[in-house]
Amino acid sequence: MELILQVLALEPTSQVLGKEPIVPFAILLVVILIVPILFERLRLPGLVGLVFSGLVLGSSGWNLFESNSPMINLLSEIGLVYLLFVAGLEIDIEQFRRRKSRAFGFGGLTFSIPLVLGTLVGHIFGFGWNTSILIGSLFTSYTLLAYPIISRLGVVNNEAVTVTIGATIFTDVGAVLVLAICVAFAQAGTFSFAKLLTLSGWLTIYSVAVLVGFDWAGKEFFRRSGDDEGNKFLFVLLSVFLAAVGAQLIGVDKIVGAFLAGLAVNEAVGEGLVKEKVVFVGSVLFIPIFFVDLGLLINLPTLMNSLDTLKLTLLIVVGLIASKFIAAFLTKLLYRYNWQEMLTMWSLSVPQVSTTLAATLVGYRAGLLPIEVLHSVIILMLVTSTLGPLITSRIAVGLISPSAEKPASTTLPEQNTQEINSAFTIVVPLYNPQTQQYLIEMAALLARQTNGTIVPLAIATAAAHMDAPQLEASLQRSERLLTKATAQSRVLGVEVEPLLRIDDAFAQGISRAAREQKASLIVMGWGKRTGLRARLFGNVIDGVLWASHCPVAVTRLMESPKKIQRILVPVENLIAPTLHPVQFAQMLAEANQAQVTVLNVCDRRTSSSKIAAKRSHLSLLVSKLAVQNSPEIQIIAHENVAQAILQAARLYDLVVLPFIRNRTSPGGLAISDVTTQLASQLTCSIVMLGEPQRTQTVVMPAGVPSTTSAI
Structure with a gap:
């Protein structure tokens, strides 16, 4: 017994935890359960707390977890795939159809302007064109973190809000496709138009096969399954990972397949218990572990001691916020929105979470993005996910919903x-x-x-x-x-x-x-x-x-x-x-x-x-x-x-x-x-x-x- 205690006393805590996978998993569950609640009470997004937990538990803190742990890598990988799948699943196609032309207009502006400005930021810091374009693509998409706020305020049907929601289908698809092309060329080593045409051809065929094939298969399976929610749930999960495997077979990252799978089964799943269960499984386990893993990757001494990293972070944060503002302002001029509508569109398009973080991690693992960019994007997420909803809650109060412009009806349809x-x-x-x-x-x-x-x-x-x-x-x-x-x-x-x-x-x-x-x-x-x-x-x-x-x-x-x-x-x-x-x-x-x-x-x-x-x-x-x-x-x-x-x-x-x-x-x-x-x-x-x-x-x-x- 004494010998065992001596051995344990000599072994570092991290090694003991490494030999017992159930221990770090239990710690992860405690973190996922408690930390988001504490941060939300501080009026901060729960995901900020998860990233902070990874920082504390990783090499920059208590050193309880290692970022290359097989268990954490597996769960984080599933969380990464799940994150992009849910991003595709949550895209409101109906909102896009309502204001298709204006959603395309705002989507084009809030995609192209940040892409150009982000590419310029990468070029200023001496990165190659491929890396710079990927940095630019990280600016393009946005996450509707403030949707619960505008829903609670009853202004979801305001045209500017509807256009902003609908534009996510353009920005997310564009960001994912740019990521796929950049990472494919980074792995190939050289760029040529022949390779670009070949990759574009395979991507087109693959995208059509997933979007059309999975959509048809999903609707047929759901129609024949009746009320069997268990089988429907399994079909959705199978679709995700089949699409991810298919993406890897044509030479692009698996998150591209996961995102397209989410778009494909979007209408088949609809709004109901199946969708809630699919989102629930990811949101309570796999996606939070992905955010914790992001925190593990942060090297605090490198971040704090590198002046270039701090300059890059500042330029990325300012560049993102400015580019989204310019896009919203041009949309205001184009479609004659008022200032409150413009500022609401800007605040809704500022938060960078799901697609941005997933693309950053993929680019980092592919060797295309250095650790400095990873640090900068994580800080960008922390700033924008807090700032965006805060501005929305102050500005969107003054918006007018179409239903509010009409007198309340006292007759039944x-x-x-x-x-x-x-x-x-x-x-x-x-x-x-x-x-x-x-x-x-x-x-x-x-x-x-x-x-x-x-x-x-x-x-x-x-x-x-x-x-x-x-x-x-x-x-x-x-x-x-x-x-x-x-x-x-x-x-x-x-x-x-x-x-x-x-x-x-x-x-x-x-x-x-x-x-x-x-x-x-x-x-x-x-x-x-x-x-x-x-x-x-x-x-x-x-x-x-x-x-x-x-x-x-x-x-x-x-x-x-x-x-x-x-x-x-x-x-x-x-x-x-x-x-x-x-x-x-x-x-x-x-x-x-x-x-x-x-x-x-x-x-x-x-x-x-x-x-x-x-x-x-x-x-x-x-x-x-x-x-x-x-x-x-x-x-x-x-x-x-x-x-x-x-x-x-x-x-x-x-x-x-x-x-x-x-x-x-x-x-x-x-x-x-x-x-x-x-x-x-x-x-x-x-x-x-x-x-x-x-x-x-x-x-x-x-x-x-x-x-x-x-x-």
């Missing part, structure tokens, strides 16, 4: 006319007997107010055989829940239609039953899990929110809904507000003779005249609801929206929040929204109202006009 006279049906999924009473009470209050019907729903999970003991036990449990719910509903004096359904999964069963019953609302219980976004909603609630055709009220009730007297409804965006939470709160308030307060939090520096204008504007919006007792309007000036709402909520029994699903950024590290922060810290009852994924008009009962909301 023609296609929903048939549903006006239908009963207001509330589906209440039952599972937990402890929360069932409050759920039924909540539904009863709403049903009485609308002369509606409650449909208590119990799902018995299907087995392979209909006479299986497990199914029989599930049916008996479901029947007991329904019997209890029926008795509770009748005591409360509402019409009840209990429903027992056998289905493969709870989420699918709930969303399908709600559609069959023509439900107007689904009221679900939410457990006590709080904290991370991934833990905020369970798989069942998550699945229902994705698939449901109607609003979903996810409730965490701390006391009986009949005792609720004061209801707070925070409204974050006054430009294109979603009034459904206000409508929901008002329905509940009228049933309980309660008071609703609509709250908006503005910046602390907002003048009193602007606060008065906001109050007047919000009062006008709320007055269009034509309710019996008008809600109270409250405007608070505060530097932190979440903290202001938390302080105000201490005086209320219930807070009604909109649930807006953030589009996951290509890095998988979406900026957390106010709703997530509030859900984990509020101590009173909460209702989160989730809207359907598609843009639609939601049918509300008589007296509560509908509004259109794109979620």
